[in-house]
Amino acid sequence: MADTSEAVAQTAQETRPQAVAEEPELAAHPGPRQYVLVAIWLAVATAIEVAWYYADVPHALFVALLLFLSFIKFNLVVLWFMHLRFDSPIFRRLFATGLALALSVYLIVLVIFGALKAPWLLIVAFFLLVLPVATLLVRTRRGEPTVLQPEPSEPPPAGH
Amino acid sequence: MATPVKAVEHGAPTSTGLSNAKLGMWAFLASECLLFGALISTFLLYRGRQVTGPTPQKLYDIPYTSVSSFVLLMSSLTMVLALAAIQRGDHAKLRTWLVATALLGMTFVGGQVYEFTRFVQDGMTIKTNVVASSFFTLTGLHGAHVTGGILMLLSLFGMSLDGRLPTEKSEAVELVGLYWHFVDIVWIVIFTVVYLIPKAG
Numbered sequence: 001m002a003d004t005s006e007a008v009a010q011t012a013q014e015t016r017p018q019a020v021a022e023e024p025e026l027a028a029h030p031g032p033r034q035y036v037l038v039a040i041w042l043a044v045a046t047a048i049e050v051a052w053y054y055a056d057v058p059h060a061l062f063v064a065l066l067l068f069l070s071f072i073k074f075n076l077v078v079l080w081f082m083h084l085r086f087d088s089p090i091f092r093r094l095f096a097t098g099l100a101l102a103l104s105v106y107l108i109v110l111v112i113f114g115a116l117k118a119p120w121l122l123i124v125a126f127f128l129l130v131l132p133v134a135t136l137l138v139r140t141r142r143g144e145p146t147v148l149q150p151e152p153s154e155p156p157p158a159g160h
Numbered sequence: 161m162a163t164p165v166k167a168v169e170h171g172a173p174t175s176t177g178l179s180n181a182k183l184g185m186w187a188f189l190a191s192e193c194l195l196f197g198a199l200i201s202t203f204l205l206y207r208g209r210q211v212t213g214p215t216p217q218k219l220y221d222i223p224y225t226s227v228s229s230f231v232l233l234m235s236s237l238t239m240v241l242a243l244a245a246i247q248r249g250d251h252a253k254l255r256t257w258l259v260a261t262a263l264l265g266m267t268f269v270g271g272q273v274y275e276f277t278r279f280v281q282d283g284m285t286i287k288t289n290v291v292a293s294s295f296f297t298l299t300g301l302h303g304a305h306v307t308g309g310i311l312m313l314l315s316l317f318g319m320s321l322d323g324r325l326p327t328e329k330s331e332a333v334e335l336v337g338l339y340w341h342f343v344d345i346v347w348i349v350i351f352t353v354v355y356l357i358p359k360a361g
Contacts, residue, residue, distance in 0.1 A: 029247075031244065032241055032244050035237055035240045035241060035244070036237065038237075039233070039234060039236070039237035042233045042236075042237075043233065043234075046226065046229055046230055046233060049226075049351075049352065049356060050222065050223070050226045053222055053356050053359060062357075062359075063357055066352050066356050066357055067352065067357075069352070070348055070349060070351075070352035070353075073233075073345075073348045074345050074348050074349065077236060077341055077344055077345050077348070078341070078345060080240075081236050081237075081239070081240045081337075081341045082337075082338055082341045082342075088177075088178050090176065090178060090183070091178075091182070091183070091186045094186045094187055095186050095189060098187075098189070098191060098192075098193040098194065099190065099193050101190075101193070101194060102193040102196075102197035103197065105194070105197070106197045106198065106200070106201040109201055109205075110201055110204060110205065113205050115201075115204050115208070
């Protein structure tokens, strides 16, 4: 049994370069510095949301900014903390499918039962459906300039 | 003809080159979108109804819930730092970050229990009206998910202490991390749609 496990581990180790060549996302993940930076952005977005809650602004603007900030926070967590930006596109497509299904089904329900009436709200809802799914489906090409760049992966130290 | 086998980061090689456990977790999270989507939609459908008794919108304490939201967001940071630690082979830091994440999760759940208690004292229970029912069901189920996540984190901590979580098994931390981050993104949506936006409506 132990021999089998070792053989599997050895095979995996030997074929890893090929797997990484085919799926470059496997090789580069962000480091702690990027994670802290993302967390700071999340905290700032939350602070703006709360401050905005007390602002005396028009109804449409109030809702639009809150939805926008929520969208930003959602994407930061999904793409960076959940590694969808770096992992295999298969994971991204799988999650985007569930998200698209949920958003489209429940938007239709809300429209049918009259919970979404104002045309502007329908537009915002449409963008809420299209933007997250499009963000998740579009494959980020390596080397493109981005807001945050992943740190080069460090070799793990030996031993436990 | 044999199916080509590719190496995976963790576990046995598969035909996709991806971990089946991770694929399964992503499929599970995709299905959870439908579950929480149904509950959020139900709340949105009912929140405008004319009902008797207090509604959540009248009882919210936004500064208090904001702090809870911030705590849960920061627990996502500690969770991802736990994953980075085990991937580096730093098991002491892994345990530190796992405990920190669990404590932040407990703080969030404790805050939610306090909030629910205050609502009940103010006369809003799950039976008061349909708005209250949909609110308690949605936020209560989310709280149950957080509680489940805390139990998973503590299990990982125990396994690590026991030496049953070597670096090669870092995928276990990654899977729990995915679940934990998902619970976080659900709260991001709930905080905006259920707590903040109703002020305008």
